[in-house]
Amino acid sequence: MAEIRVENLQKSFGSFNAVRNSNFIVDNGEFLALLGPSGCGKTTTLRMIAGLELPSSGQILLDGSDVTMLRARDRDIAFVFQLFALYPHMNVRRNMAYPLVNQGMPKAEVTQRVEETARLLQINHLLDRSVSGLAGGDRQRVALGRAIVRRPACFLMDEPLGTLDTEFRDKMVHELRELHSRIGATTVYVTHDQLEAMSMADKIAVMSNGVIEQYGTPEEIYNRPATMFVADFIGSPPMNFIRFDGGLKKGDTSVTIGRQPVLVPEIREDIAPTKLALGVRPEHIRFDDRSGLRGQVFETAYLGTSQIVAVDIGGTMIKARTSSSRKLSAGDAVGLTFDGPRLSLFDEASGRAIHTALNNGGLNG
Numbered sequence: 046m047a048e049i050r051v052e053n054l055q056k057s058f059g060s061f062n063a064v065r066n067s068n069f070i071v072d073n074g075e076f077l078a079l080l081g082p083s084g085c086g087k088t089t090t091l092r093m094i095a096g097l098e099l100p101s102s103g104q105i106l107l108d109g110s111d112v113t114m115l116r117a118r119d120r121d122i123a124f125v126f127q128l129f130a131l132y133p134h135m136n137v138r139r140n141m142a143y144p145l146v147n148q149g150m151p152k153a154e155v156t157q158r159v160e161e162t163a164r165l166l167q168i169n170h171l172l173d174r175s176v177s178g179l180a181g182g183d184r185q186r187v188a189l190g191r192a193i194v195r196r197p198a199c200f201l202m203d204e205p206l207g208t209l210d211t212e213f214r215d216k217m218v219h220e221l222r223e224l225h226s227r228i229g230a231t232t233v234y235v236t237h238d239q240l241e242a243m244s245m246a247d248k249i250a251v252m253s254n255g256v257i258e259q260y261g262t263p264e265e266i267y268n269r270p271a272t273m274f275v276a277d278f279i280g281s282p283p284m285n286f287i288r289f290d291g292g293l294k295k296g297d298t299s300v301t302i303g304r305q306p307v308l309v310p311e312i313r314e315d316i317a318p319t320k321l322a323l324g325v326r327p328e329h330i331r332f333d334d335r336s337g338l339r340g341q342v343f344e345t346a347y348l349g350t351s352q353i354v355a356v357d358i359g360g361t362m363i364k365a366r367t368s369s370s371r372k373l374s375a376g377d378a379v380g381l382t383f384d385g386p387r388l389s390l391f392d393e394a395s396g397r398a399i400h401t402a403l404n405n406g407g408l409n410g
């Protein structure tokens with residue numbers, strides 16, 4: 046096991062900055078997800094940790110030792126790209142033994158390690174089968190086994206579930222998480238899929254344009270998004286932004302949207318006239334006929350137990366999640382309330398949250 050420490054990491058390709066001043070620590074045994082849209086610099090970050098790409102500047106420390114300039118094979122790290130990458134002409138046993146044989150490990154030890162790993166992954170009954178005849182799930186486990194068998198201090202995984210269909214993917218997400226809690230190896234996992242990141246990771250680093258926008262636990266990232274980018278990227282549908290001009294005064298308890306006052310937790314400090322956005326997640330909006338905040342249903346989307354209802358509030362469209370048992374149709378007049386403690390406030394110019402401005406019971410404080 047090992048701690049990975051990334052300090053002021055930068056990578057440029059010519060004049061293009063793919064990774065800008067990244068800093069994060071993956072504690073011993075922790076699972077970190079690098080999450081962000083295509084091209085934001087996730088793979089480049091991972092390749093630098095693996096030793097497959099040299100940084101332009103900055104440092105990478107493994108258990109306190111500077112490995113920034115070490116070659117990949119001299120770092121105690123296993124890199125898993127696509128879990129399906131197996132040697133089709135070899136059976137399961139030889140596929141799994143391959144990295145150990147390559148290291149020159151004695152045969153008896155190789156056999157013992159392969160069998161032990163196969164038991165861990167519950168594929169010991171498949172050891173003498175050809176990989177080409179295996180079902181998808183078993184192939185995936187063999188590929189994982191080939192990475193685990195080396196017992197590396199760290200695993201780096203780049204979209205390992207990227208090609209799988211949804212049903213199998215959900216199963217593998219669960220299995221990977223289980224496996225991680227059993228072997229406890231420090232893991233960095235690259236994905237563009239927020240659900241994978243939220244359900245597997247201890248910590249998430251959300252990236253955009255080469256920058257880590259926020260680094261924290263899934264709960265922190267969901268409840269206290271540091272930027273509008275994070276608030277928009279996490280959650281489905283994403284957080285609603287209700288934009289308004291004119292700043293706020295200390296002691297204010299409402300903001301005005303389309304000439305209607307919306308109750309908010311007490312404002313703690315003056316915020317000079319500027320463009321602001323109130324952030325509210327669809328699941329933190331309630332339909333309440335007695336509420337003074339009025340809107341009109343624009344459309345509904347049925348999702349089984351819940352539905353997403355788009356509501357027009359004086360020209361601002363917001364999406365609310367509510368039980369599908371509530372009967373709502375386009376054109377209905379509705380009243381809404383927002384769950385005050387769950388609200389966020391953003392400065393639109395910088396895109397950054399102003400958490401400290403809202404006196405909302407400490408959630409954003």
Ligand code: ATP
Pocket residue numbers: 058063081082083084085086087088089090237
């Ligand atoms: P994806 O999921 O699409 O791979 P990513 O977040 O992993 O996205 P990277 O692969 O790290 O993104 O790429 C970040 C940016 O750096 C992209 O714009 C990419 O085109 C660029 N890039 C990556 N490798 C090179 C390279 N060797 N030469 C030039 N540009 C590169």
